[in-house]
Amino acid sequence: MSAILETDGLTKRFASLVANDDIDLAVEDGSTHSVIGPNGAGKSTLFNVITGMLEPTEGTVTFNGDDITGLPPHKVARHGLARSFQITDVFDGLTALENVRIAAQYGEAGAGSMWRSADRLAAPEERADGILEDIGLADRAEQRASEFAYGDRRKLEIGITMATDPDLLMLDEPTAGMGREDTVSTIQLVQRLSEERGFTLMLIEHDLEIVMSISDTITVLQGGAVISEGSPEEVSADEEVQRAYLGGAEL
Numbered sequence: 144m145s146a147i148l149e150t151d152g153l154t155k156r157f158a159s160l161v162a163n164d165d166i167d168l169a170v171e172d173g174s175t176h177s178v179i180g181p182n183g184a185g186k187s188t189l190f191n192v193i194t195g196m197l198e199p200t201e202g203t204v205t206f207n208g209d210d211i212t213g214l215p216p217h218k219v220a221r222h223g224l225a226r227s228f229q230i231t232d233v234f235d236g237l238t239a240l241e242n243v244r245i246a247a248q249y250g251e252a253g254a255g256s257m258w259r260s261a262d263r264l265a266a267p268e269e270r271a272d273g274i275l276e277d278i279g280l281a282d283r284a285e286q287r288a289s290e291f292a293y294g295d296r297r298k299l300e301i302g303i304t305m306a307t308d309p310d311l312l313m314l315d316e317p318t319a320g321m322g323r324e325d326t327v328s329t330i331q332l333v334q335r336l337s338e339e340r341g342f343t344l345m346l347i348e349h350d351l352e353i354v355m356s357i358s359d360t361i362t363v364l365q366g367g368a369v370i371s372e373g374s375p376e377e378v379s380a381d382e383e384v385q386r387a388y389l390g391g392a393e394l
């Protein structure tokens with residue numbers, strides 16, 4: 144296995160606050176890699192620095208062998224790295240199909256590289272149809288996004304992020320605000336899609352039971368620094384993690 148994403152000494156300071164503190168991370172190609180940690184640990188900042196929303200204060204980000212440190216988000220996306228946000232970025236006035244198709248067209252505009260897969264060469268409309276099918280919204284393709292209930296909006300959002308056919312999909316709390324049932328089904332959906340479509344999945348998720356059941360690797364942040372990393376078994380057995388989370392109780 145090789146790393147699709149690596150950070151080396153990645154640090155982000157906001158004035159005197161160190162939100163990310165010298166983070167060395169390696170995300171294995173094809174894996175499901177979760178980032179967990181208490182509120183304010185620096186998880187969203189890490190995603191923002193990796194995806195170009197924020198410039199790192201120090202350190203580097205390497206993706207698919209390319210140095211993408213400090214590149215703006217649209218250039219990072221063209222490298223095959225897609226992300227979603229805690230705040231959903233669906234266009235309300237457009238239909239589900241239009242939302243996904245626009246994202247697919249955007250992906251196509253960047254498809255200049257020789258190594259784009261055959262699937263990426265499919266027309267944006269076909270790709271959008273396929274994605275709506277995959278996320279279970281095909282029969283609602285012509286409905287406006289504004290008519291969608293919260294859980295379906297989040298699924299649509301995941302469809303939008305997948306439309307550029309990324310190599311790595313980074314989801315920041317994709318199930319925030321969902322009930323337990325929607326949470327489980329959405330995460331299962333994302334994981335199935337990552338297997339079928341062959342992308343690596345990186346996830347910030349608060350539901351530890353889900354994190355433990357789906358992750359190949361878990362990175363635990365506290366106070367901006369990595370305090371533990373490993374398999375779910377390794378991380379949940381780590382005393383520092385237990386202290387960080389539950390004052391010593393087992394995860």
Ligand SMILES: Nc1ncnc2c1ncn2[C@@H]1O[C@H](COP(=O)(O)OP(=O)(O)OP(=O)(O)O)[C@@H](O)[C@H]1O
Binds near residue numbers: 180181184188
């Ligand atoms: N733009 C910013 N300016 C100043 N401080 C910030 C900024 N963004 C985040 N921070 C601070 O950096 C620290 C890490 O925040 P971050 O949102 O990355 O944590 P998090 O682990 O994602 O938390 P949560 O689980 O609550 O979303 C916090 O102390 C936060 O207040």
